[in-house]
Amino acid sequence: MSIKSIAAKIFARKIYNQTLSWANKPIETQLEVFKSLIENAKETEFGKDHNFASIKTFEDFQKNVPIRDYEDLKNYIEKVKAGEENILWKGKPLYFAKTSGTTSGAKYIPLTKESMPTHVNAARNAILHYINETGNADFVDGKMIFLQGSPILTEKHGIKFGRLSGIVAHFVPKYLQKNRMPSWETNCIDDWETKVNTIVGETINENMSVISGIPSWVQMYFERLQEKSGGKKISEIFKNxxxxxxxxVNYEPYRAKFEQMIGKKVDSIELFPASEGFFAYQDSQKEKGMLLLLNSGIFYEFIKADEFFTENPKRYTIGEVELGVNYALIVSTNAGLWGYNIGDTIQFTSLAPYRVIVSGRIKHYISAFGEHVIANEVENAMREATAGTNIVINEFTVAPQITPANGLPYHEWLIEFEKEPENIEIFAEAIDDSMRKQNIYYDDLITGNVLRKVVISKVSKNGFQEYMKSQGKLGGQNKIPRLSNDRKIADNLK
Known part of the structure; x- marks a missing residue:
């Protein structure tokens, strides 16, 4: 055992104990965060506009600060981008993370000196929790790769602009820099296909022990490695x-494909990062869900997803949530977001400590006929339908077909298979059965002959990658929506 791995275990125990100190008093922790946020922002333009000086309770806050999305906050954001100070948070942010918006083009999310450390420390702490629980620390001596966006930043009015993953690349601790791959020069390559091919060349002969990234893009990296190595399993290329x-994204739809490519099972750690904040990470290999970070300068509110689009839906705080309920996640942060709908939906898997899974997107659903199918349901259906079979899925998405040439409307599952089912009809039946068990509204529509059962359409090899490439969204933090309420994606897949 190396000195580095011994030190990692000692540090891991320290971080674990620090986590317990706030995880064991969640309501008090969130109250402290709430008070700190209000106090620090009461002299900002937003704070004055929303009477922060008079806010003493959660109820006061909810009366003064409505739920908003990026468009509702955009006027304030534009002032900050123009270099004005004390608008959403004291002073000016250090960075703006540029993200791809679905309704308003590019979005610019502020990152401040107070919020930035959480983005860095949370990923580190996830690894340390893994070390503390499992005792596995030998991987710290190997090479680690983080598939991410370019770290090249631009600057305007003293604020730097870039992709979140590229910004975070500037904060890699010194003790990891010798282990980190790819090289800085390769990381700066903007074209994703060129970048992946270069990464393959740099890493194929290295002692890679940790690989990190969005599953769909890691899969592309693995495929290129196998092409270059003559079809070897990833575990043969990287023995450690x-x-x-x-x-x-949810890893489960990719797990079978990954295990086939890797050639063995490997441990995994799930993270819940976003430009708006690093919200949760998997703190245990034994428990379902990710630990919600209640002490990280983020005040959380939750709205039941089935009430979200009603007038004045109830906003719940951490002490009021229930297990298994689908909630829209609302955050107020020390980066200057207030009552902000990040667009993700979550469910609690544990209340002691508070652990969550990401169940989908509040705007990513199918409800062409009132069924309100969500991502978590279609992913569960795919997992159940493939369990115990040899079927391997590369990627999939689901969309409604409202006006078919013949017969009743249906939900179309567009699937890129690595290994197809022997009988596509039986496979479709298994998916449909699972959907009907999970969603009573969908079941009613099938029973009432409003919809016919699931229809599967095969997508050609690399069809999803080609689609993302055609949209200028190949690689980085971009990902295919698991489902849509229209056919913008479905009609462009081949």
Whole structure:
């Protein structure tokens, strides 16, 4: 055992104990965060506009600060981008993370000196929790790769602009820099396909022990590695690879494909990062869900997803949530977001401590006929339908077909198979059965002959990658929506 791995275990125990200190008093922790946020922002323009000086309770806050999305906050954001100070948070932010908006083009999310450390420390702490629980620390002596966006930043009015993953690349601790891959020069390559091919060349002969990234893009990296190595399993190329870290999408639809490509099972750690904040990470290999970070300068509110689009839906705080309920996640942060709908929906898997899973997007659903199918349901259906079979899925998405040429409307599952089912009809039936068990509204529509059962359409090899490339969204933090309420994606897949 190396000195570095021994030190990692000692540090891991320290971080674990620090986590317990706030996780064991969640309501008090969130109250402290809430008070600190209000106090620090009461002299900002937003704070004055919303009477922060008079806010003493959660109820006061909810009366003064409505739920808003990016468009509702955009006027304030534009002032900050223009270099004005004390608008959403004291002073000016250090960075703006540029993200791809679905309704308003590019979005610019502020990152401040107070919020930035959480983005860095949370990923580190996830790894340390893994070390503390499992005792596995040998991987710290190997090479680690983080598939991410370019770290090249621009600057305007003293604020730097870039992709979140590229910004975070500037904060890699010194003790990891010798282990980190790819090289800085390769990380700066903007074209994703060129970048992946270059990364393959740099890493194929290295002692890779940790690989991290969005599963769909890591899959592309693995495929290129196999092409270059003559079809070897990833575990043959990287004999000490034993930890996969991911975020952005549910890993389960990719797990069978990954295990086939890797050639063995490897441990995994799930993260819940976003430009708006680093919200949660998997703190245990034994428990379902990710630990919600209640002490990280973020005050959380939750709105039941089935009430979200009603007038004045109830806003719940951490002490009021229930297990298994689908909530829209609302945040107020020390980066200057207030009552902000991040667009994700979550469910609690544990209340002691508070652990969550990401169940989908509040705007990503199918409800063409009132069924309100969500991402978590279609992913569960795919997992159940493939369990115990040899079927391997590369990628999939779901969309309604409202006006078919013949017969009743249906939900179309567009699937890129690595290994197809022997009988596509039986496979479709298994998916449909699972959907009907999970969603009573969908079941009613099938029973009432409003919809016919699931229809599966095969997508050609690399069809999803080609679609993302055509949209200028290949690689980085971009990902295919698991489902849509229209056919903008479905009609462009081949």
């Amino acid at each position: 690879f034993n930890l996969f870290i991911y975020g952005g």
